[in-house]
Amino acid sequence: LFSAVELAPRDPILGLNEAFNADPRPTKVNLGVGVYTNDEGKIPLLRAVRDTEKARVDAALPRGYLPIDGIAAYDSAVQKLLLGNDSPLIAAGRVLTAQALGGTGALKIGADFLKRLNPNAKVAISDPSWENHRALFEGAGFEVVNYPYYDPATHGVNFAGMIGALESYAAGTIVVLHGCCHNPTGADLKPEQWKKIIEVAKARQLVPFLDIAYQGFADGIDADATAVRWFADADLDFFVSSSFSKSFSLYGERVGALSIVTSSKDESARVLSQLKRVIRTNYSNPPTHGGAIVAAVLGNLELRASWEQELGEMRERIRTMRNSLVEKLKQVGATRDFGFVAQQRGMFSYTGLSAEQVERLRTEFGIYAVSTGRICVAALNTKNIDAVASAIAQVLK
């Protein structure tokens, strides 16, 4: 049965992790994987999460199945975080949400549902994008194309190229957009650019699929949802996949959601019924633990304040590390200006380092990064940043 099965290529980022774990050097630094670590290099367990978990364990709750679309209070909290507490769309019943297995699970059920709805559509993702976007949509049976996005010359967005591509797409094309904190580049769209994209999406009847995995990591919960809310204001039907992996530091608990904005309450009910069929045949219903914690934290004023405080601290620490890396690279005489690193947002930066330079970082200095030159700035800390800056300066020589 399996004699002709070929060995699949290793996942480039998870493969990097394996190599990192096997590296005996005590000074090694992992800037490869997209995980936030604190100044001690540890994945934090947020206070609000810990307190909620304790209370849940003490309550010794039974472990029944959740509804197919998850915990109602969770789905409702997700909608409010994305669209705002006073969203008229939520009030009108035009938004439906299903708890999903992380942002990845949300993309997967969204992709499967879209394939049933519009099987001949193409999917357009940014060039470059989170590598799983292509795989997920191709896996669902779609043809996936790239729209121009990153401009290495400016370390920003090639907006003319992007808009040109969007304007060329057929009606019904599904366009995946990073709501904030673009992965892998750290280069985000400006407010006026979002407005233009919304205009084009509307005029050309594109299907926007906003992926927001880092809400709260750029400027704050509400500020980071600006683009999502503008799409809502524009009276468009669109998809949003969201994730609490990073913002709640709950990576392994798989807490995300798929939200869909439709034109009416009636449409929402019909769409949700179909989405539930997709979920039922994928994994039946989502897991309880992570979703229950997030719902409890977001539903309690004190816990929510504590969460926002810690999220703010994570955001500030990343900002400090970005500024510090730029400064330190200057101090150690790096032959390039890295000022753009301080402008980029979220957990990642496209450093502009070549695959060869990244390879040297690993072999000579035990510093692991993705071969595209992407580093996770959220993995920098006061103990490793000097070594990282000096190693980058060395490989640039």
Ligand code: PMP
């Ligand atoms: N979308 C983007 C852009 C991401 O960067 C990630 C996480 N790396 C995800 C989705 C998936 O998030 P999760 O880990 O919650 O599945």
